[in-house]
Amino acid sequence: MKLPKGFLFTSRYRILKRRLHPITKEFGLTFYVLRKSTLAVIGALLVCMFLFLAIFGSRIAPYNPYEVKIRERFIPPSKTHWFGTDKMGRDVFSRMLHGARYSIRAGLIVLVIAVPIGVLLGGIAGLFGGWRDEVIMRFTDVFLAFPSLILAMSFSAALGPSLFNAMIALSIVWWPMYTRLIRGQALSVRETDYVEAARSRGAGNWYLVRRHILPNCLSPILVTFTLDMGWIITATAALSFLGFGAQPPMPEWGRMISDGRIYMLQAWWVSVFPGLGIVMTVLGFNLLGDGIRDALDPKLRRITEVKWKQRTFS
């Protein structure tokens, strides 16, 4: 897809005036509405900051996150050590900067594995129906019947505890949710008049998927994707906390909380700051996700559209 000039930062007027590909127009509009919401902007800023730390965190960290200095253990937060030091005298702030990338990587890997599986299976189930639908949905039911954390724990125990295996385990747990989502979308789109029209023109299944079903699934996927990033970051941290994910000395945030847990009384900062990091990140993704959902809500959108027309044509 060729993106036009000024795709992201373009005015609403331009977006509507130009004859764009429908998907491009859709995203341009969404972005425009999104910028109007303060909370969504805060969320976006938090997410951007987090992404920045994930990419450059290890370069701007003032100390080596693995270097053990037993003499400097449990120094409370100060000017030299912003977030204090842990039981081995390692700087908590530097460790957190290094750890940011593990969380984002976990979220991305899980979604990159889970979303395509969900789209494929959900699409097949919703579009074709019949026995294929029945088989796929019963299969997903089995996965959804498990408490997800327990299932992820079992898989990660089966694969051998490590951060990468925890991600794989989470992806195995996550795809059924997308399958359900996409199936629901496909079912509702299948019944619409325009799909009927396309069918009567002799359109094949592949055409329908490409031109009608997928574009209609994009916005719910986008919303769920953003909200799920927060979930997966928490779940990865939880797995690491329980010992099924990242192993020491890796500075993964959940692992850091769990390492500092027994020293809570003498050094609260070891566990508290990584936790705050998780809260801020998840909050950012939640705010952004809510914002995107509101921006995609046809009801709210129509209001903006009417306002825009009043402004431009009167």
Add this chain to the structure above:
Amino acid sequence: MKLRNYILRRVSLLIPVILGVLVLVFIISYVIPADPARAWAGPKARPEQIEVLRERYHLNDPVYLQIYYYLRNLVLHFDLGVSATTGRPVLTDLKAFFPATFELAFFAFVLAIVIGIPLGVVSALRRNEPTDHFSRVVALTGVSTPLFWSALLMQFLFYYKLRWLPAFGRLSVEINRYTGFVLLDSVLNWNWSAFGDAATRLILPAFTLAFYTMGYLVRITRGSMLEVLESEYVVTAKAKGLPQRVVIYRHALKNAIIPPITVLGINFGWLLGGTVLLETIFSWPGMGRYAAGSIVQVDLPAMVGFTLVAATVMILSNLVVDIFYSIIDPRVRVGGKAK
């Protein structure tokens, strides 16, 4: 009559799911690189001992035979096997651990409803006022805070620093267990000091769990209330001059309550299964800790047993939600076809 048939049909849906769960757990056990028998017998076991264990749990047989043996025992004797690590029958273990988890989840659930739904309603009624902002911030924080971290913070604050509440275990004295539910048992024993002990020990974990669920509840209730408040029948009711209380409770809330209830139904199953983290932190002798332990030890019978219970609870809570719909909303007819 219709309702009974509907419930029977829904419960019968459990069977394929349980079969699937069984197959899945056995497959997990099959791909596990560690040898379960070796893990159970301990590092000092002799090869003969391991071989005996392997024979007893049919570990030498192919997966489908293992599943067959398990199913045969389950159906014929309602026997879930013997836990390889505790040495007790899994059913006994589950009976001992289930009430603890249920108690915790139940009180968290009640707390979340009692606080979350009114907060959501108030938030919707006073949209964009300070009250609304406050409750939205509370809700968002609840949703975004990892459970294990908030549990640690609560423990740190209320136990270590303020010394207000106990933070470990479920009960410090021995009482006769009739039901396994400590609060109920202490009342049955007429032992009020034990009741007080159990109740104060319940506060911290239940509140932590409730805070998390509450966040979702506030968000969903607020959203669905806002939608209903704009609808024509609410406007009509207001225009008719009905008292505000009647408009809010009879007209708006009754219609807005369905999405929050759906979320609750999904969440209750999750609460039961997802208490692993809390139980580990608060040394709560419940199913979550049992499950975590059994996963670490590759204790297959315990894993399967736990999963079966969790899956059953999840499906039953969804069923209760569906039946609840038909009580609130007469248009939803359980068992009949829509329209």
